[in-house]
Amino acid sequence: MYGESMLRKLAQRTVPQAAILLYHRVADTARDPQLLCVSPENFAGHMEVLRSRYLPSPLSARESWQPGSVVVTFDDGYADNLINAVPLLRRYLIPATIFVTTGFVGDAKRPxxxxxxxxxxxxxxxxxxxxxxxxxxxxxxxxxxxxxxxxxxxxxxxxxxxxxxxxxxxxxxxxxxxxxxxxxxxxxxxxxxGRGCANSGERRFLTEQELRRLAEEEDIEIGAHTQNHANLALLSAAEQRSEIVEGRQRLQDICGQPVRCFAYPYGTRLSYARLTQRILQKEGFDCACSNFGGVVFPVVSRYQLPRFLVRDWSADEFASRLAEYLQ
Structure with missing residues (x-):
């Protein structure tokens, strides 16, 4: 027979601790071939659902997550994260982490x-x-x-x-x-x-000045996402370390604050390796986010945190999908 304390521990290990949401862009656009955009109207609806039904939590507060905690994250570093998403995050008092690919800052390079x-x-x-x-x-x-x-x-x-x-x-x-x-x-x-590929202007990335403004937001955390949006599993140990460490260093130089969290570009289980996780741990990162579905249980590795990819859903559809995810 299990004692009461043992049953409590087993329950704690099998109850979802949190759901981490993955966004890329918040923008109205007629052109979205990769389905990266959520309209500002729908994003506002999502944030209202989080504020009224769940416990919006920072990624860095993992130790205090509890059932019903939901974490908002963004990948890549598009400018509309600051222009369109941040005002809505402020309105609903939602913290967020934005993972920035440093090679894209200022459109120095384009994805x-x-x-x-x-x-x-x-x-x-x-x-x-x-x-x-x-x-x-x-x-x-x-x-x-x-x-x-x-x-x-x-x-x-x-x-x-x-x-x-x-x-x-x-x-x-x-x-x-x-x-x-x-x-x-x-x-x-x-x-x-016979020409460079001109930027349409619809998909601009953060400038250094905008990234600094983003880092000054009280409830926004900046995370690392490599220098070149690299598929880390294809790189040598030295190349992986360079992508990870130099990308973080540039973020810290621009923002003037430590960067402790990381998101794997692409984020599937084939996009990184155990070696990648060891590098992150050795370099002092607190956690790393993936891009495969799942909720966070207490037993999940902090260097393979699953995320729930969000599309341009209405508030009702978002609420239904999230409720199913966290049931």
């Missing part, structure tokens, strides 16, 4: 998924043919006189033209490429197109 979208999906004219070596084989597309893709198209809609197919194939390829190969492939594409 390949945004650059590919501007090139393949929205540009008015493309050369008629593209041929690229991918994974030891040659991949070719014929674009002919195809015009820009319907702005409402997204990656769940399937493909009906060469532009869409090229975009999805190259996104998948670059997601599984080491940083050097990714840089080389993007350079080949710019050369092929």
């Amino acid at each position: 390949y998924w945004d650059e590919l979208a501007d090139l393949f999906l929205w540009s008015a004219v493309l050369p008629k043919r593209l041929q690229l070596p991918l994974n030891g084989q040659t991949k070719a597309w014929e674009f002919g006189l195809e015009g820009p893709v319907d702005p409402s198209w997204n990656l769940l809609d399937g493909t009906s033209c060469a532009r869409q197919d090229a975009y999805l194939v190259l996104c998948d390829h670059l997601r599984l490429s080491a940083t050097a190969e990714r840089v080389e492939t993007m350079a080949l594409l710019r050369e092929w197109a």
